[in-house]
Amino acid sequence: MFVLHLALGGCLKSPPISYGETADTGGHIAYVLEAAAAQARHPLVESVSVVTRRFRDARLGPAYAVRSERMSRNLSIDRVSSRSTLYLEKAALAAELPSFTTAFCAHLAALPRLPDVIHAHFADAASVASAVRGLFGIPFVYTPHSLGIDKRAHGPGDDGIAQRIACERGAIGQADAIVVSSRDEAERQVRAYRVADAASRTFAVSPGVPRLNDATEAAAGILDLGAWLDEPDKPMVLAIARPVRKKNLPMLTRAFAASPSLMAHANLVILAGQHGGGSASGEEAGIVAELDLLCRSTALRGRMALPPRHVAADVASLYRQAASGGVFVNAALHEPFGLTTIEAAAAGVPVVATRNGGPSDIVETLGNGLLVDPTDQEAIAAACLRIVSDGALHAAFSRSGLDRVGRYSWPRYAQRTVSLYAALTGSLETASPAPRRIAPDVVSCAQPARV
Secondary structure (H helix, E strand, O other): OEEEEEEOOOOOOOOOOOOOOOOOOOHHHHHHHHHHHHHHOOOOOOEEEEEEEEEEEOOOEHHHHOOEEEEEOOEEEEEEEEEEEEOOOHHHOHHHHHHHHHHHHHHHHOOOOOOOEEEEEHHHHHHHHHHHHHHHOOOEEEEOOOOHHHHHHOOOOOOOHHHHHHHHHHHHHHOOEEEEOOHHHHHHHOHHHOOOOHHHHEEEOOOOOOOOOOOOOOOOOOOOHHHOOOOOOOOEEEEEOOOOHHHOHHHHHHHHHOOHHHHHHOEEEEEOOOOHHHOOOHHHHHHHHHHHHHHOOOOOOOOEEOOOOOOHHHHHHHHHHHOOOOEEEEOOOOEOOOHHHHHHHHOOOOEEEEOOEHHHHHHHHHOOEEEEOOOOHHHHHHHHHHHHOOHHHHHHHHHHHHHHHHHOOHHHHHHHHHHHHHHHHOOOOOOOOOOOOOOOOOOOOOOOOOO
């Protein structure tokens, strides 16, 4: 079986990944790469290709202009050019879909054989996959990662939210199957789109625990929290998230600052993407500026760290430190799944997590922390204080997370998704099917489906 993952937004390359480098380089990048790697190890899978958009950006480095990267014997990242050669955030990709679709069809036509299935990530990729199915007959699976109806329900929507929701509704309606990460996504979020028969095509398949560090990563200097904190050895309240409104980082910061008891027990450490040298823009720049102002305030000076840059080694180190009496907080207004919540569990760090979305499933499954209303500042602080001030409770949550985190497994994810692909394509045999070829002059594709 030949599996193709299609993901247009964000910065996709082989590890190490600089998460938070752009507004779109977040958890879905880890998901796509880990899922593809796990599927490439499955005995029924002959080859996996992660296809993304090719671009050049001096700030982001030359890796994203390389046409193909080989990650393992049967796993590659392949880049296809669209009309623009610049990096574009996901919200700006709509104008590129026609040219990308045409180029992607040419890419497929040049392959020795066509993929058996396309797994499209986000609605823009689903639009491309739908058009490709019309020409090549390749079924496609859709994973939304973050749905607009939930975003609109839990905070102010951006100017394009209505169009985004319409695109997502189209993707849900057109996909041969929909794979989501949590029961909440399957039973509530997808159903909110009111698409006929969507429930019968939706499958909740939990991802595994992302790798915190990669053996090929060059040795990195671990963050010196002493440069920020007066008492760096105190337990930490740790948060790792992109600086966008839905992640609710200013609310967490204010909750911490408003609780003298919590500040007496712990420091606050926030990794809010890569924002050194004024690299953040738009919404991210506004959130970073707000966090920076709070960090410099009299109440929080010496009690809060807001490092402008970090690498994977820093994340792994902070999780290890937080395991000693600290707590990890995901106070997002809504969270489709919450990979960092299971990262924390794998490191033995108890969590305080939003009750809105996937973390409610995770905490129920792992028994590793407390759920809170993310709009309740006092509740966030009280939950953090309860964990960092009670050694027995901290130990119980830590042990439960460590004992049960194996329920989130990339091999299990690969087994379930490959079985789904096989059911869609009718290719349950272990032998490689005969290559499907297409004439090399068929290189133009229908316009993306209107969704």
